Amino acid sequence: MVGNWKSNPKTIDQAKKIYTEIYKETKKNKVVQTIICPTFLHCVELSKISKSEQSVIGAQDGYWEDSSSQTSEVSFAQLKDVGVNYCIVGHSSVREGGETDESISKKVQTLLKKGMIPILCVGETSRDAQGAYLAFIEDQIKQSLSEVPKSKVSKVVVAYEPLWAIGKEAKRPATPKEVEEILILIKRTISDLYGFKSIPTNKILYGGSVSSKKDVEDFIGIAGADGCLVGRASLQPKVWNNLVQSAEEIVKK
Numbered sequence: 001m002v003g004n005w006k007s008n009p010k011t012i013d014q015a016k017k018i019y020t021e022i023y024k025e026t027k028k029n030k031v032v033q034t035i036i037c038p039t040f041l042h043c044v045e046l047s048k049i050s051k052s053e054q055s056v057i058g059a060q061d062g063y064w065e066d067s068s069s070q071t072s073e074v075s076f077a078q079l080k081d082v083g084v085n086y087c088i089v090g091h092s093s094v095r096e097g098g099e100t101d102e103s104i105s106k107k108v109q110t111l112l113k114k115g116m117i118p119i120l121c122v123g124e125t126s127r128d129a130q131g132a133y134l135a136f137i138e139d140q141i142k143q144s145l146s147e148v149p150k151s152k153v154s155k156v157v158v159a160y161e162p163l164w165a166i167g168k169e170a171k172r173p174a175t176p177k178e179v180e181e182i183l184i185l186i187k188r189t190i191s192d193l194y195g196f197k198s199i200p201t202n203k204i205l206y207g208g209s210v211s212s213k214k215d216v217e218d219f220i221g222i223a224g225a226d227g228c229l230v231g232r233a234s235l236q237p238k239v240w241n242n243l244v245q246s247a248e249e250i251v252k253k
Helices: 012-026 040-049 076-081 092-096 101-113 132-144 176-194 213-222 237-252
Strands: 002-004 034-037 055-057 086-089 117-122 157-160 204-206 227-230
Touching: 002 086, 012 034, 012 040, 012 055, 012 237, 034 086, 040 055, 076 101, 086 101, 101 117, 101 132, 117 132, 132 176, 157 176, 176 204, 176 213, 213 227, 213 237, 227 237
Parallel strands: 002 034, 002 227, 034 055, 086 117, 117 157, 157 204, 204 227
Antiparallel strands: none
């Protein structure tokens, strides 16, 4: 279960309070691992709290060069140095800002080379009756993994974000059947790309509007996702911990 805090909360004290409440519960998990991704500013302090592999800190993005002249960028080497081993790449909001499949590919490659885990986001802005959205997602995956060797591709976590079902502009929620369709597409695309004779072992997450036990049951229990990438609900300790507990119960069955 991955929590994306985006540009929240406002202060480090608030971040510590929220994460401490989360950590007290999620460190007890036997099966489900939780990864909270705060802002760069908060990664350092929150990493000091995390002492359990079951509840760790990740990052929302990063830069592939260890040392560069790029103003405002934070490198993966710097993130790893403060204890961050997971990083979201290709999130829809970053893609909207001009992120390309080429730069996403470089980020995925660099993270793997450093022994870090990329959480690769893919997803369509809308659906069409002709099924062009399927080819769109397939192309995103192929471009993003284009330089990843077969020996390391299984370490890539993929998060499916249907943009039309997320946020204030959402037209409607995604159904378990719709999500299941894309989970199958992602696995098939990776399998075809690398010539796997069996189903690839990559963890596939659903990254949408997840805020209730029913959502977790729909997307993990019914659709078959390995977890969820959660936004605003991950900033509410009681809500988040309930989501994680629901996932724990489903996986244990």
